[in-house]
Amino acid sequence: DAKTTQPNSMESNEEEPVHLPCNHSTISGTDYIHWYRQLPSQGPEYVIHGLTSNVNNRMASLAIAEDRKSSTLILHRATLRDAAVYYCILSTGNQFYFGTGTSLTVIP
């Protein structure tokens, strides 16, 4: 099974950039890399996804290593509403393989 490894928790000051790392050394050539976040008492929410190239959207940026064995989710300016558990996910075929997630605390 595709696996991801993330730090259990991270802290960031409000309005500063946050870099959330993820290792996926067993990734295969057709696996997509996804990031979702989950706020308390809610289902996960899509953040961003990519295959090989770096990706940007209005929420975040995704930086993918050249060998694709790691990736970094970048929140450009953390706000209090960004406090959540962030999941790095590999998708193989029709399945999502969730990591254990990183709990992000944003300090005012």
Add this chain to the structure above:
Amino acid sequence: KAGVTQTPRYLIKTRGQQVTLSCSPISGHRSVSWYQQTPGQGLQFLFEYFSETQRNKGNFPGRFSGRQFSNSRSEMNVSTLELGDSALYLCASSFYEGSYNEQFFGPGTRLTVL
């Protein structure tokens, strides 16, 4: 556009009983996936349905089953409930099949087995 809805939101059952959970996807979405979330195992994929056909199944026992109707609504059934089945069950929908598409999650059904 209404989001993914799941009913019921909370459920309490006893060991040995069976339970059916319901998921209504976003209008126009034809793919529905189910996940189990527990503190110990995290989020685990159960199965995906697309156009009333099960496309993929995770590593769960046969007590876990599902189906999808012609209007894309989906149900998940767990028979002979065990204490370890206590979890948050999440449903997600997407327009296309395949996990490379953005999935929209519902709020989940919290199942407690006593």
